[in-house]
Amino acid sequence: MGIRDLGYKRYDGKLLPHRSRYRVLIRRALSLAWGSGLMKTTLILGMFPPVICGVYIFLKHQAIQYLARSPQAPLQLDDPGSLVFTCIYWCQIWFAFVISLLAAAPSISEDVRTGAFQFYFARPVSRNHYLVGKVAPAAILVLISAVAPTLLLAVLRVGLSQTSSEAWSSTRWIVGTLAYGPVYALVLTVPPVALSSLGRRSGSLQGVWATVFFVTWLLGEGIAAGTDLPYTALLSIPTCLRLVGQLIYGLPLVYDLPWYLPAAVLAGLVGLSAFVLLRRLNRVEVFS
C-alpha cells in the first residue's frame, strides 16, 4: 500500500527562497519572546523613562526660551538634547540589559538543552540562518526598547527648535542615535549570544552575563575613581559603551582617554564573541 493511500498528501505548493528562513526564524523568536510576561513587563516599563525625559526636555527647552528673553543675564543651561544620551545610556540601558538577559543569554543554551539542533539542521537551515535568527531578535528588541524611544526624543528635540539653525544643529541627536543604536544593540546582544553557545544551563549563563556586565562596570569604574588610572575603566563594557556614545554624540568624554580605545575594546568584544559563536556553531554535532 502506497504512503499516499494512508492519507499522506503530496506537497504541491511553492517553496520559498532560502533567504526566507531568516524571516521565519526571527519572527518565531520574537513571538516566543513576546509570550514571556517578564519581557512584556520590561518593554512596557521601559516606555516610562523616555516619557519622563521627553517632558524634561520640553520643560528645559521652555526654561531656556524664557531665560533667553529675560532682561537679566541669562542662566547658562546646556542643550536639552543632551538628555537624549542620558536617556539611552542611563535609563534605557537597564531595560536593554534585562532584554539581553531574557532574549540573548538563553537563546542557544535552550536549544542545546532541549536538543533542538537536530530539528533546525535537519531542515534546509544553514548555520548562518541560525546565527542571525538568534542575534537579530534580541537586537530588534533592544532597538525597540532603547533606541526607538530615544530616537523619538531626538525628533522631539528637533521639533522644539525655534529657528532653522537650531533645528539643523539639533539633528545631531537624531544622527547620533541612528549611529549609536546599532553599536548599542550589537554590544548588548552578540556577547550574551556567544556566551549562550558555551553551555546548556540558561540560568547559569544569564548569571555569567550579568556578572560580566555588572562586575566589570563596578570594578572598572571603582578602580578608575579610586586610583586615578582611567585605563582601568576600559575593563567595563558599559563604560566603553558610554565613552563611544559620548564620542558619537559629540559630548565630552568622561575619562581622559584616546577616543579610539573604547571603540577598539567594544569592536574587539563583539568580534571575539562573533568568532566564538561561529566556531561553536561550526563544531556542533547535530545528532549527538
Place this chain on the structure above:
Amino acid sequence: MTQGTVSGLSAMRQIASMSLRRARRGRMLWLSVAILALMVGSAVVSLVSGRGGLDFFDGMLDLMLRYLAPLVMLLHGASAVSEEVQARTITYLFSRPIPRWSLPMGKFGAAVVLGLVLLLTAAAATYFITMIGEPGALLPELGSLWRGLLAAALAVLLFGALATAFGTMVTGYSFVAALFYLLIVEVGLALAPGWLKVVAMTVHLRVVAGLYHPSTTLYMADPKLDPTISVAVLLTVTLLWLGVALTWVSSSEYRTDK
C-alpha cells in the same frame, strides 16, 4: 525493608552536601571566585598606585555590600528550586520521605556556606592588602574590618534568602526576576531621598558596616539609622524571605512535563 522518615535537618544536610559537591564540579563557583579575585586584585592595584588605606577598603566594602554580595548570592541561590524543576530532578527529591522545606533550606545552606567563605575571605584579604600601605592603622582600624565582616555575613544570609525565595517561586528565569527586584528595590530605592531608602536592605547593611552617612537636602533629610536596629531588620527580612520560600514550596505542585 522500610526505613523511618528522614528528619528535615538530615535531609537539608544531604541536599546541602550534594549541592556543594555539584557546585565544586560546576563553573559558577569559579565565576564567583573570579569576581572576588577582581576585588582583591583591585586592592593590589590600589596599593601599588599608592591609593590604598581605609578609604579604599571602605569603598570596596561598599561596592561589595551593594552589588557583589547580591550578585554572588544570586548566582548560587537563585536556581534553588528552579534548576531542579527545569532539569526535572525535583521528581526524585519529592518522591522521597523528606519534608519539602528541606529542599530550599538545603540549597540556602549550601549557598550561605559558599557565600560566607568567598565574601568574608575577599573582604578580609582586601582589608589586609589595602592596609599594608598604612601598617600603623592596621590594628586600630580592625573594628572596621569586624563591622565589615558582620555586614558581609548578614548580606550573605539576606541575599541568600532572597535568591532562594525567588528560586522557589519563579521556576523559569528566576535569576532575571531576582535581578529585576534588586535593580528596582535595592539599587533604585537606595538612591531615593528620605525614608524611602530604608526599604532597601543595602542601606541597612551599610549602616552595620559603618558606611552610611545620611545627607540632608532642602527637600528631604535621610533618616538616622541605628546599627542594632538595622541588624534586627536584616535578620527579620531574611526570615521573611525564607518563610516565603518554605510556604511556597510546601504547597506547590511543580510540573515537569511543561
Place this chain on the structure above:
Amino acid sequence: MSDTRIVADRVSKWYGKVVGINDFTVSIGPGVTGLLGPNGAGKSTFIKLLVGALRPSKGKLEVLDQQIWGNRRLLTRIGYCPEHDGIYEDLTGREFVTFMARLAGMSPPEAAERAEAVLEQMGLGKAAHRLLREYSKGMRQRAKLAQALVHDPELLLFDEPLTGCDPLARAQITQMIKTAGQAGKIVIVSSHILHEIESMTSEIVLLYKGQVLAEGNIYRIRDMIDEHPHQIRVECDRPRELGQQLVLSPEIRAVEFPDEGTLVLETHQPDACYPLIPKLALAAGIKIRSLTSPDNNLQAVFEYLTQKRGPQGVARPAGLSPGPSGGEPRARQSAQDGTRGRAA
C-alpha cells in the same frame, strides 16, 4: 477486594482548562499492573498523583491505605521511576543512587552498600564511578530504575521504564518487574507500547483521553466485550473447504477469506470453536498451518474499546507471534489454558 492497596475513587485532575484525568475509579492490588493508553491518556498524571507529586482536583485517592498528598512517611514505601530523562548529570551513578538511598532514610554505610548492590543488579557496577552525563540513554534509564529500587519499597511506580533500552536491558528489566510482582510488591508500569505490557502482565488498566476504559485481566476484558465477536484466524491449504464446513456450525457468526490460504472466523463462543476447527480439519484431511486469535490481545481490546477499526471493518490483527525458534508460527493458547494472570 481484601488485598487492594491503591484505591482511586472518582479522581480527577485538571491543569487550568486541560483535563489530565477525569473521574478515575480504579483499584489495584499486589502484583504487576499495566497502565496502558496512548500518549495523553493520563498515565503519567495518574502515576504522579500516586507518588504525591500532584494533588487531585477532585475525588479520593488512597495509596497503601493512606492519603498520599503531603504524607511523606508513605514515600518511604514508594519507589518511583519517572518517564522524563532528567537526571543529575554532574553526579556519578554511585553518588546519585547513594544520595537517593540516604534521602530514603538509610544510614551512610547501608546506603552505600545497597547502592552498590542495586547498581550491580542493573548492570551498572562497572560504570558506577562515571558521571551520569557520560551514560548512554539506556544506562541512564537503568540508573533511574536503580534509585527507585534501592530502598526496597512496597510500591513501585514505573513510568515508561523500557524507554531507550536495548533488547538485553529490556529483557532484564521486564524480568525484574515480573519478579518484583511475584514477590508481592505492587508494581504499576505505564506504557503506550502494548507488547511491552503484555510481556509483563495480564492485569491492566486501559486509559483513553483521561478516563478508564477497562480494568482487570485482559482476557476477561476481552470476554466481556460481547458486542464484538472474537476472531479466529486459520491458515490452511484449503480454507474455502474448511470454511464451508464451519459456516454450518451455530457457533460461527461469520467467515471471511482475506487472502489466499487464510480463513478468518467470527464467533461469540471461542471456547467451543477452538476444538471444533481442528476436528473438522482432521476429518476433511485439511492441513492447518496456524491457528491464532488476532484479537485476543491488547491491541484488539484497545481498538475495540476506542472504536478504531481497520479498512476491512474488522480490528487489525497484531500479527502472528513467532515460535520460540523464530520459525513456523505456533498457535496461541486459549485463554482457558492457564495462561491468564492472577484472578481479578
